[in-house]
Amino acid sequence: MKALISVYDKTGIVPLASSLADMGVELISTGGTFRAIEEADLPVKQVSDYTGFPEVMEGRVKTLHPAIHGGLLARRDKPEHMEQLQQQGFDTIDMVVVNLYPFLEVVRRDDITLDEALENIDIGGPTMLRAAAKNYQWVTVVVDPNDYEWVAASLAEGGPSLEQRRGLAQKAFQHVSFYDSAVASYLSGEDLGDEPPETLNLAYQRVAPLRYGENPHQKGALYAPALPSTTGVCQAEQLHGRELSFNNYMDADAAWRTVSDFSEQAVVVIKHANPCGLACDADMAQAYLKAYDGDPVSAFGGIVGFNRPVTAATAQAMSPIFYEVVVAPGYEPEALEILQQKRNLRILAVPDGPSGASFDIRPLSGGLLVQTGDVLDEDASSWQTVTQRAPSRQERLDLAFAWRAVKHVKSNAILLVKDGAMVGMGAGQPNRVTSVHLALRAAGDKGPGSVLASDAFFPFPDGLELAAQGGVTAVVQPGGSIRDQEVIDAANQAGVAMLTTGVRHFRH
Secondary structure, three states: OOEEEEEOOOOOHHHHHHHHHOOOOEEEEEEHHHHHHOOOOOOEEEEHHHHHHEEEEOOOOOOOOOHHHHHHHOOOOHHHHHHHHHHHHOOOEEEEEEEEOHHHHHHHHHHHHHHHHHOOOOOOOEEEEEHHHHHOOOOOEEEEEEHHHHHHHHHOOOOOHHHHHHHHHHHHHHHHHHHHHHHHHHOOOOOOOOOOOOOOOOOOOOOOOEEOOOOOOOOOEEEEOOOOOOOOOOOOEEEOOOOHHHHHHHHHHHHHHHHHHHOEEEEEEEOOEEEEEEEOOOHHHHHHHHHHHHHHHHOOOOEEEEEOOOOOOHHHHOOOOOOOEEEEEEEHHHHHHHHHOOOEEEEEOOOOOOOOOOEEEEEOOEEEEEEEOOOOOOOOOOEEEEOOOOOOOHHHHHHHHHHHHHHOOOOEEEEEEOOOOEEEEOOOOOOOHHHHHHHHHHHHHHOOOOOEOOOOOOOOOHHHHHHHOOOOOEEEEEEOOOHHHHHHHHHHOOOOEEEEEEOOOOOO
């Protein structure tokens, strides 16, 4: 029996080689792996001696040889394969132990050059893994050091079994697939195109297992891209609190996405992936209090998001309320001390970097839906005034805030805003009138004098009429309904100013 061992990560390789040598396995190796095995006083043969062909091109070509790949790919149940091996003076290779150049570790460095990255793309390793995995009926392929011990023990007893070798082969192909996807991701750079690609390769690594998914009977885990182009909650450092649940991550992400959409200082309170409070203010503590006042009942047990480092005054203002998670780009030392007094509060710090996602990817039964992100640089001055009365300056400011915020609310989305703060919200309803009703109910006595944003057009005047009855003074919506004129007439009759944007912001 022959085993070819060529690993970058030498963890556990000498004990494995020793076990194989004790079983009489002939060891073949390369470079640093050869030296590590030889220095352990174990019998080992250089690949160049085995093939009779020297390493060339600074080691670029060493295992790419028929003696290697013929020995791996020959089917032991085909006499013609075995005869051809014999005619060429080759022999079968029964085991491959390989892990690859550290491409990801190299390209994650800030000072990496393209030439250095290209030199760290492994060619021989993936080729051997693919060949061995393809022929797993007769070849044992090992990529994970965690498998060394049980594989060696199994070999000593005549194994591994065919089913175990198939599992090892699957792991090898997955390992190579991830590696290739990471290389493709790196070479694509920042230019990911402006539309979903023809093929979609995803290189994601498991960051952490979760206690369970959305419900206790579901299993869950957190994954992050091997080479993230943006930063978010997946890259956040947890500074305090219990481990995060599946739902905590979903809500924290909703909070981070919402506040990251504002250039001015913003604070959001999220409940079940929807903002129940959102405000902007130059004073962070005031912004938080305005966001909390948007819906104090729903805020309990919610998630709070900030787009600036949290101040001590803000942390103190948050103290009376129970929250599950706080997510921000940082925390003043005193603020962190105050927040950490709550033993179970999960505190996340998101590192600097661009926020958002290049593509929005959602699972679908039997596949995936992929779309570009809902990101537009919209100019509020280009919106069309369609009513007799134009919005006042303050109404325009609030309408612009409401329009940016409403796209983070699940459709049919209605958002009420007054003085730079959300005061009412209706979300996820099967019709827009119900969303208006819910937003007005949530706003209560704050409804009169507020402005309204609707993520899509009003199909009928009834939603606009209900809003006007509740004291809404101005509206922003996409327009485009066949009944637009009826809606405009209803607004004029009620003295409501209305702008149309020509853009829809559904969020299913």
